Amino acid sequence: MPLRRRRPHLFVCVPVLLCALLVPTPPAASAEGHVSSEGHVSSEGPSASADVARLYEEASAATARYVEGRQAARVQKTRVRKLDRLLAAERRHMAVLHADLGRLASAQYRSGGGLPYTVQLLLADSPDALIRGKQVMLQADLAVNSAVAKTRRAASGLAVAKRRADRAKRSLDRHNARLADLKRGIERKLERARWTLQGEADRSVAAGRCRGAVRLNQQRTPVTRAWVTPVESYELSAGFDSAGERWAHRHTGQDFAVGIGAPVRSVGAGRVESVSCGGGFGIEVVVRHRGGYFTQYAHLAAVTVDQGDRVRAGQWVGQAGTTGNSSGPHLHFEARLTPYLGSGVDPRKWLAERGVIL
Numbered sequence: 001m002p003l004r005r006r007r008p009h010l011f012v013c014v015p016v017l018l019c020a021l022l023v024p025t026p027p028a029a030s031a032e033g034h035v036s037s038e039g040h041v042s043s044e045g046p047s048a049s050a051d052v053a054r055l056y057e058e059a060s061a062a063t064a065r066y067v068e069g070r071q072a073a074r075v076q077k078t079r080v081r082k083l084d085r086l087l088a089a090e091r092r093h094m095a096v097l098h099a100d101l102g103r104l105a106s107a108q109y110r111s112g113g114g115l116p117y118t119v120q121l122l123l124a125d126s127p128d129a130l131i132r133g134k135q136v137m138l139q140a141d142l143a144v145n146s147a148v149a150k151t152r153r154a155a156s157g158l159a160v161a162k163r164r165a166d167r168a169k170r171s172l173d174r175h176n177a178r179l180a181d182l183k184r185g186i187e188r189k190l191e192r193a194r195w196t197l198q199g200e201a202d203r204s205v206a207a208g209r210c211r212g213a214v215r216l217n218q219q220r221t222p223v224t225r226a227w228v229t230p231v232e233s234y235e236l237s238a239g240f241d242s243a244g245e246r247w248a249h250r251h252t253g254q255d256f257a258v259g260i261g262a263p264v265r266s267v268g269a270g271r272v273e274s275v276s277c278g279g280g281f282g283i284e285v286v287v288r289h290r291g292g293y294f295t296q297y298a299h300l301a302a303v304t305v306d307q308g309d310r311v312r313a314g315q316w317v318g319q320a321g322t323t324g325n326s327s328g329p330h331l332h333f334e335a336r337l338t339p340y341l342g343s344g345v346d347p348r349k350w351l352a353e354r355g356v357i358l
Helices: 014-020 049-113 117-123 127-207 347-352
Strands: 254-257 263-265 270-276 283-289 294-303 316-320 331-336
Touching: 049 127, 049 316, 127 283, 127 294, 270 294, 283 316, 331 347
Parallel strands: none
Antiparallel strands: 254 331, 263 316, 270 283, 283 294, 294 316, 294 331
């Protein structure tokens, strides 16, 4: 089965990153218990739904900051390597100039540089030629000395810049190590909260007491499109009309492999037709859309809407889970002609007709 990954994020801001990397993320969700669409009232209160939603936001923010830090460290490492190359080139240039000075000194010695200048004039066949030669040698000597001094200053400046770049990279590495620890800590908390949420869902399904909507504050960027994917980040797993050991007939929807507690969105505007729990689909939501179509969101761990609620495109209707006839955490999504099983159409084609490509 083909697997596809959606929308990684990456942005770089090296100068201000050292101050911003470890800014904490504000809580992202609150919860409120409600009566379920089947009339049963949960005795568990807000449940773990809000904790999972909040930790998802924190994990997402921590991951983004970690990616920023890694990118900044790569940029700084590239700068250090460039300074290394420039410094090595300046040092090679200085070695060449020192060799030139050595050759000038040898030439002066061979032309009588070891004798007093007055004696050289007396012994020379042509004093004018000797004077001109001395002037040329002096000018060359001054030019090489000047070049050596400039190269030495350049090398010194590069060495200072490299030391600063090295310090900045080490500082970024320390920040990234702390970010990695923070990210791992949030992920551990999220994993525990996920299974707490799933445990609550399993108990409510087993007891036949759906917990009703848990209202979660959504702080993500509002959706402006008319149709969206049912989850933001995912891998596609079992597709429509595929065969499998867990189904008596062909698969009736499209599965999205996501973690427990991942926000599940209504793919378009509509009204909640039903919220139910139990049976092969576990906890599920069905939404009626304009044009007579219905969408189903199944195997949920929690719902965030009640029967009769109006929903907009991208609004959360629940949190993914693994309730019902499920082999692992995922969202089972269907597009239907009626609210009932057996009237499904290929959800990938149905979404593609509305501009959403999976």
